[in-house]
Amino acid sequence: MRRNKLPRFNADIKQSISVFHILPLWVWMLFLVLFLAGLHENGLLLSIGTILTLVGITFAISYIIKKRRYQLTRTDKRIAIYGSTITIVVGLIITGIVVQKDPMPSTQSYPFRSRVNQSAKAASEKKIPEPPKVDETMAQDIHYREGIKDKVTKVIDGDTIVTDKHSRVHLIGITAPRNDHAENPQCFSTEATQKLAELTTNKTIYLVKDSAYTKNNQELTSNSFYVYLDNGTNIAYQLLKDGYGRESSHNYQSYKWQQKFKEAQNDAQKNTKGLWNENTCAGDTISVAAKRQKQKEAKEKQHQKIEAEGQTQQKLRAATATRQTQQPAQPPSNPNIQFRSCKEARAAGYSHMRRGQPGYSQALDRDNDGIACDSHR
Secondary structure, eight states, rough: OOOOOOOOOOOHHHHHSSSSGGGGGGHHHHHHHHHTTOOOHHHHHHHHHHHHHHHHHHHHHHHHHHHHHOOOOHHHHHHHHHHHHHHHHHHHHHHHHHHHOOOOOGGGGGGSSSSSHHHHHHHHHHHOOOOOOOGGGGTTTTTTTGEEEEEEEEEEEEEEEESSOOOOOETTTTOOOOSTTTTOTTTTTTHHHHHHHHHHHOOOEEEETTOOOOETEEEETEEEEEETTTOBBBHHHHHHHHSEEEOOOOOOOOOTTTTHHHHHHHHHHHHOOGGGGGGTTTOOOOBBHHHHHHHHHHHHHHHHHHHHHHHHHHHHHHHHHHHHSOOOOOOOOOOOOSSSHHHHHHHOOSSSTTSSSSSTTTTTTTOOOEEETTTOO
16 A cells, blocks of 8 residues: 655655656766767777666666655656666676677777877787898898988999988999990999899898908998898898809908808809809909900910811821822732742832731841831842
8 A cells, every 4th residue: 555645855856756867867967978978889889788787776776775765656666676677787788798799999989088098008009020030141230220221222333322321332342243334344244233223222221331341440431331121131242142243352351241251152153143154254254345355366266276277187188198109009919929039029019018918028027027128128
């Protein structure tokens, strides 16, 4: 039986007992702000779940407080109990699904997060690039990135470049075929220049000095550097290994990568790469014009040698023919003919009879040289 008498309270408190006004106004305003803040991707679902959970909890707390202070109808009690329970359960389910799907949603899903947290998360998620691995057996320097960072703008020849910060840079430890004169370039100079351009043009490089590259304790050249690509490749070493130049010690003090550069050149020679191949320069990088002149002279010498050999053969054949004509004509052979003396043999037209020939006898071969009647005795 419903009680007729209720405690005295004003009209606003009476309204707050109803289902739609059981929560204070500031709670509804807070829920509205949370809802609007979560209107983005998964943030909407998470905000809805959070709001429903908070609504259910606040609804239950408000019901407990009002139950002690005021008389509530049975309908209000049921609505309060069932409503708060269902709201809390649904809110927790939605929140759990969203969190399980995206444990760490992006900061874009929650614009209301502080910028400090966003920066911290961005810093933690930022992947630090690993430094490139270097191999000292290939003349790579672990500290090459401490050198001058520069960019190649032009390639002059196989060992000289132009960069943004330097009008001319010479690669330490290598001498490539030169193309100073277009009419008379050295052998393999075009290929060496093209290779260096392929490796460096419009690419970031690092220039590293070598204090040991000196002569008489003075720096050899002010614009000489080891040139490294961004991945750590020592360009001079690579050119030497592929046969695009020679190691250039110049009989000066040894420099850091001298031994490695010599090994690279030896490898190119052993495998006949680049200018060491017989079909290119065979290791001879003289100018093309000089090379052609040298080849012409070699051909002329070969031709002269062939002519001389031909003349010698002709002389030998002539001498042989002369000897043959000088020998006395032999009479018709008679295997049974015998002579008592060389005088008799000569009278019959026989002389210089060899062992086994007609007219030969041991008695006529006095010097026992196998030839009878070979002297006028």
